Each structure stands twice: as structure tokens, then as C-alpha cells.
Amino acid sequence: MFYAVIARDRPHGQEQRNALRSPHFDYLNGLGRKVVFAGALFGDDGRMDGSLMVVEAESLDDAKALAAGDPFAVQGLYASWEVKRWTFAVDNATGRTG
Template structure:
């Protein structure tokens, strides 16, 4: 099952994001095929304001564990994290 992890950065925490970025990217790469895609949300100033991470997990609890293990989450970057089941219906390469 696919899960969308939708994260909102705390205001004025760009320095926290940049400091934790190398560990965050290593974490994502370490997920292997579990990670479907990921990237930052951008504000009008083109600076990151949050993250979208889509993972494959057996359960909601497993997806929440992936979200909690993210170095960004551990660094206190996010003001909010939502983890929800997601159905990739359009342009899904696995459905081709």
C-alpha cells in the first residue's frame, strides 16, 4: 500500500532543514524500493516549506514509523506531519 507523508516546516527553520539535509537524503536513499518519490514543497520565494514523501508500507503504523525515523522529523523541523493512504491512479509506472 502507498502512503503519502505530508510535512509542513516550522516557520523560520530553514537552517534546521539545511543542517539535517545530508542525513535526510541518506535516509531516503536507504529506503530503497520502499520510497516511491519525494521532494520539498516550495514557497513563493522558492524556499522549502515542507516535504512530500510517498512510500510503500504494509500498514499505516509502518508508514508512520518511516516518517518518525526521518532526520528532518528528529531535528524538529516539522510543525505538522500527516500520514495517509494514497492511491496512485494517474501516470503510475507500475500500472503501465
């Protein structure tokens, strides 16, 4: 199953985000195909202020564990995050359908 991870940075977290980018990407890349896609969210000011990723996991608990292991979460960058079951409806990049 697929799960969306929606995370919002704590206020003024840009410096911490920048410092943790390398471990964050190492972690995500280490998960291999469990990470379907991932990227930053941006605020109205054009600065990164959160993350969105879709992961494939056996259960909601497994997806939450993947999200909780992210250095951004471990090091307290995220003010909040949630994990929701998600499904493809339209995927023009790969042609996958739900």
C-alpha cells in the same frame, strides 16, 4: 499499500533544513524502494517549507514509523506532518496505473 507523507516545516526552518539535508537523504536512500518518490514543498516566497513523499508500507503504522524516523522529523524541523493512504491514479513517469 502506498502512503503520502505531507510535512510542513516550522517557521524559519530553512537553516535547519539545510543542515539536515545530508542525513535526510541518507535516511531516504537507505529505505530503498520503500520510498516511491520524495521532494520538497515550496512556499509563495520560493523557499522550501515542507516535504512530500510517497512510501510503500504494509500498514499505516509502518508508514508513520518510516516518516517518524526521518531526521527532519527526529530533529524537530517539521511543525506538523500527516500520513494518508494514497493510490496512483495517473503516473506518466512510469506508466503505472491505480
